[in-house]
Amino acid sequence: MTRLAYGDAIREGFEYAMRRDPKCFAIGQGLWSPWYVGNSMKDLDKKFGKERVIDTPVSELATTGAAVGAALNGYHPIVVHPRMDFMILAADQIVNQAAKWRHMLGGRVSPTVTIRGIVNRGGEQGAQHSQALHSWYAHVPGLRVLMPATAADARDMLIAAAQSPDPVMYIDDRWCYDLAEEVAPAADVDIRSIKPVIRREGSDLTIAAASYSVALSLAAAELLEKDGVACEVIDVRALNPFDPALIRESVERTGRFLAVDGGWSTCGFAAELVASVAEGVSPAKLKGAPARITLPDAPAPTSAPLEKAYYPTAELIAERVRQMGR
């Protein structure tokens, strides 16, 4: 076991995947200037060479399309989008192409591409440098959408994505990069084994979240423990295909449910979480209405006080749980 932080763990995921598979390569903007992506790709170009760690022109769409094309021809590229906001320019290749080719061409081909979208927000960066658009991609059949919340998952989910027979949207969050934990040595990972897990057990209320929202929810659970409230925190991990079984089982025990998500409310992933409980848990077992905490339905602001009000906090989650009763 070694201690590893989330950002370093992503780099270790790249190293493992690329050493294991000569057909795996990384491509995207800023890969030769790793300040673009924190420490998560530092020196990979020196280790693997500029033919396997490719820095590109300012062309999100063509770059993503080229990765899809290489994937359709036997390679396992990982496309890096240093900010999800800019990845929208590549939406055709992600939604119309990568997600569709297997089904549309009769199951005989698959774009084995990993699309890494980074959530990079805060710091007064504003509306177009802050977005978390995972809910969009979780809506699309054919894509697998993973969001690691821990250092071990940051590494292992990237390995799983690189080894996946399906296209994968891997979304990491810069706010998680310093989260550290003891991790086992890297190994191959079957993407189908990535399902929701319980990060903290509790009997009074179930919180489900992904990525940085898991850290927030765990911090809220700490606060609530002092009040004598025992929260169960579930890390969703795989948003698409989404398996609600563990969340339903948990809510059947606790009777209360709160979804916490770093995206917007309307048609966001928190709505899917709430729906999965509404559809799958008997009303007789619910002690109160399921609830959700999300961003306000507004673009991210730049002004510091507005930004402070914009993002959910552990205190906000704890307060909502207190309101939900016990």
Next chain:
Amino acid sequence: MQFEDKLGYLADPRQLTEALDLKNASTDALVAFYRDMVLIRRTEETIAELYTAKETKTPVHLGIGQEAVAVGVSAHLNSGDRVYSGHRGHSHYLALHAPLTAILAEVMGRATGASRGMGGSMHLFAPESGFHGSVPIVGATIPIAVGAGLACKMDGKGQVAVCYFGDGACEEGVLHESLNFARVMDLPVLFVCENNLYSSHLDIHLRQPSNSVARFAEAHRIESRVIDGNDVVAVSEAAADLIEGARNGGGPGFVEAVTFRWLGHVGPNADIDVGVRRSPEELKQWKERDPVRRLTDALKEARGVDQSRFAEIDAEIETEIADALEAARGSDFPAGNVLIDYVYAGGRS
């Protein structure tokens, strides 16, 4: 807008109606071109009939009149090369001698189709023949072909990727991103624009300041050839040069093949009431530049090929299509489970 008629006689249907100049092409190769072109035309006419007879409803974008482009390019492709196309892709598929039954079955939504009945006319797939996929999102396969070119370069076996698209796709930003990307990385990609002077409904005069799209290749420092796309010999020569260059590490090439579609953007009708210029008169003039007739005339005049040889080939093709159609009609529709099972590898999980 000041419009530049850069194509001149190439876009003037009153020109280039005579028999082709066969140059030093072999008679056998030219007769094979004839066969491929007639097979494409007759197959598309058959698809038009299926549509009219309501045996299929899937949108069919027919390229009758444009057969010489795919045939001239495919003559220089080997197994291992990777071809991508758009919505008007039947000719690109057939010119690679991809299975005839499979394209007809696909258009009719059958499980024996090229895409197992999941794609229809706009999503064809026959990798065994070099046809790696077509999609109707305009320009979408252009960067995918660039990625295939990247794979070819990484494989290091001298293979190339080819992408067919139309003049409309040149108005999509992705073409420009892709040309730049392919040039900067020196990828073995042949970009083939079938410039038929119309998007779905608008004349190029209303969409671009010039009627020649090769200017985009020049802007990205990619070698290009602007040719009569209804001259299979000219297409073949241009493709030979640029493909050889790409195989030998010279990077991408761009062919602008000027042509005209005899039918409308989609479906079996002529659509002479769309656009500002497309009129019965214009269509009649373009039919005089028929790529098949011009090759036939030349083979008769310059090489003494007898009419009976053409008749023999035509008859073979009729039998081939009739057999394929019967096989396609006799095949099953996809089983219900594939609706979900094809979403992810190994089924949904």
